[in-house]
Amino acid sequence: MKPIRMALTKGRLEKDTLKLFEKIGIDCEPLKNKGRKLIIPLDNNKIEVILAKSPDVITYIENGVCDLGVVGRDTILEKGGSFYEISDLGFGRCKFCLATKKDSDFFKGHRKKTIATKYPNVARNYFDKQDMDVRIIKIEGSVELAPLLDLADAIVDIVETGSTLKENGLVVIKEVTDVSARLIANTASLKLRKQEIEDLVYRLEKAKEELND
Numbered sequence: 756m757k758p759i760r761m762a763l764t765k766g767r768l769e770k771d772t773l774k775l776f777e778k779i780g781i782d783c784e785p786l787k788n789k790g791r792k793l794i795i796p797l798d799n800n801k802i803e804v805i806l807a808k809s810p811d812v813i814t815y816i817e818n819g820v821c822d823l824g825v826v827g828r829d830t831i832l833e834k835g836g837s838f839y840e841i842s843d844l845g846f847g848r849c850k851f852c853l854a855t856k857k858d859s860d861f862f863k864g865h866r867k868k869t870i871a872t873k874y875p876n877v878a879r880n881y882f883d884k885q886d887m888d889v890r891i892i893k894i895e896g897s898v899e900l901a902p903l904l905d906l907a908d909a910i911v912d913i914v915e916t917g918s919t920l921k922e923n924g925l926v927v928i929k930e931v932t933d934v935s936a937r938l939i940a941n942t943a944s945l946k947l948r949k950q951e952i953e954d955l956v957y958r959l960e961k962a963k964e965e966l967n968d
């Protein structure tokens with residue numbers, strides 16, 4: 756039988772995803788010791804895993820080359836796409852926030868404000884909803900630098916523990932939305948491999964509840 760192919764987000768979500776896999780009895784050693792190998796068979800070849808950057812997880816699922824994926828809601832909101840969101844896995848919890856330098860009054864004055872972010876679509880949607888016209892600058896990493904360098908008036912970014920903001924003298928002025936890891940599926944796979952996917956999802960969901968207890 757063809758393995759179920761899963762695309763997992765590497766980095767931040769990786770450890771908790773593996774914890775979930777191990778909880779349902781899947782030996783993740785081949786994944787931990789993968790070296791430079793890119794497609795890793797697990798669970799006696801019943802599953803094949805790819806570790807990918809988060810936007811690529813969506814690309815693989817949308818194009819039907821992977822059946823299931825684990826990706827953050829941040830990437831889902833930013834990239835969009837056509838796939839089925841099965842469930843909230845409960846880990847990778849953080850928030851999209853609007854943040855600025857302590858003591859600066861972001862909403863003061865009529866000048867058009869500049870926002871730095873790794874998530875321009877999320878930021879645009881947020882400010883459209885506020886009916887506020889802003890200029891958005893896309894930054895690839897360490898967005899917190901932008902207000903410190905006076906490149907931007909504020910940032911829209913992910914806040915998890917809040918320590919990056921704190922250590923750089925920034926504060927949250929608005930919470931935009933909650934983020935956590937989501938299990939997503941290719942829509943055709945859901946129909947064609949219904950039983951296998953449902954079984955795996957059932958096990959993952961059960962493990963999730965046990966881990967969260």
Ligand code: PRP
Pocket residue numbers: 895896897898899912913914915916917918919920
């Ligand atoms: C994210 C985010 C913040 C930080 C927030 O960046 O963009 O910089 O984590 O976490 P905290 O609230 O726990 O401090 P990431 O570590 O993914 O790296 P990057 O800035 O290089 O993109």
